[in-house]
Amino acid sequence: MADTMKFDLVSPERSLASVAATEVRLPGTEGDMTVMAGHSPVITTLRPGIVRVLGDGTDLEFTVTGGFAEITGDSCTVLAERSLPVQDMTQEHFDEMVAELRARHDAAANQDLPGPAPELVKLLSDMVAMGTHIGLDPTQASL
């Protein structure tokens, strides 16, 4: 059963993890998914959330703010826009991320564009949900 696949987590600035994993849980845009070795090839976008990597004696959790994942039978690569190991994720970082997203949301709302605003609302609420999940306070009231 212990079939493993190669898991890579890379952000634009550096590579965060490269380990063998048996199971990877991804926050896909269209719903969470668990990837195991031999999964059919998929490319999916990610929403803000937590990527959990389970392997032989490894159990890693990373926060991602979005990006996409490329899954083939024997590898799973996550290209995250911004990513941090959960234990390094502080209230400070989280506040910054939320503030950034909120600024984008407000800017879009001001322009009165019908397009991206609902998406940003979803992004923002996903982000807030992610924060609450790991016990951080989203400080600003949720939408």
Added chain:
Amino acid sequence: MPSLKDLKNRIGSVKSTRKITKAMQMVAAAKLRRAQEAAEAARPYADRMASVMAGLAGAASGSANAPRLLAGTGSDEVHLLVVMTSERGLAGAFNSSIVRLARQYATDLLAQGKTVKILTVGKKGREQLRRDLGHLFVAHVDMSEVKRVGYDVAQSIAQDVLSRFDAGEFDVATLFYNRFVSVISQIPTARQVIPAQIEAGADTGASALYDYEPSEEGILAELLPRSIATQVFAALLENAASEQGARMSAMDNATRNAGEMIDRLTIEYNRSRQAAITKELIEIISGAEAL
């Protein structure tokens, strides 16, 4: 002929110049190592992005409703040149080689009757282009506050470029930067980012194997802006490494030149000192003989 005092002063000042250039060279060497590491660390992401993009774009470019970022606006009348240079000088030909390439490119386009707009990143390029192409400037990104080139910087530049594209301000965007080859060689490079250029030879057949979630078009629409940010980021990193490399070799040259100059001045100083002594001796001896 300069007096002994003058020569001594000059030797002193060249010596302190040599100290400064030596220090700058060492600082550049340390920064270069860091810049190279950053460029190295960013490579996996850029490579993956390029390969996924190649797969997707190969499949989508044929269809009629391909995104505008990929297929272009259908014309190439208005060109945006993103000229990336450094904030500081004293880096040899680093800035002028980028500027020369960009100026050449702009002049060619203007000669063909196209419209050219220029977005400058970094002060030095702006200063050099202002005289003859200043009327084409549309924006400037100040990098003097940026200590370390981060992805967020690249993202904001990309955001700016994309919003201009969405507003229909230009049809084609090209990045100008120095590609880092080695400490003594940096190649000024022009790279077209909009419409996206898919590297030839990439494996386009693989795309058919993947399932796409949400959809192929959806992912492509999300990926294209990101890929532009990634390319801007890669260019910024290459540029940062090139800048330090160019500065390092320029300062190495300067240090060597200063050393040569000191040797020459020291010889001249000793010669004239000896000449003065000889002259005094002759005066004394001939004075004694005359008695």
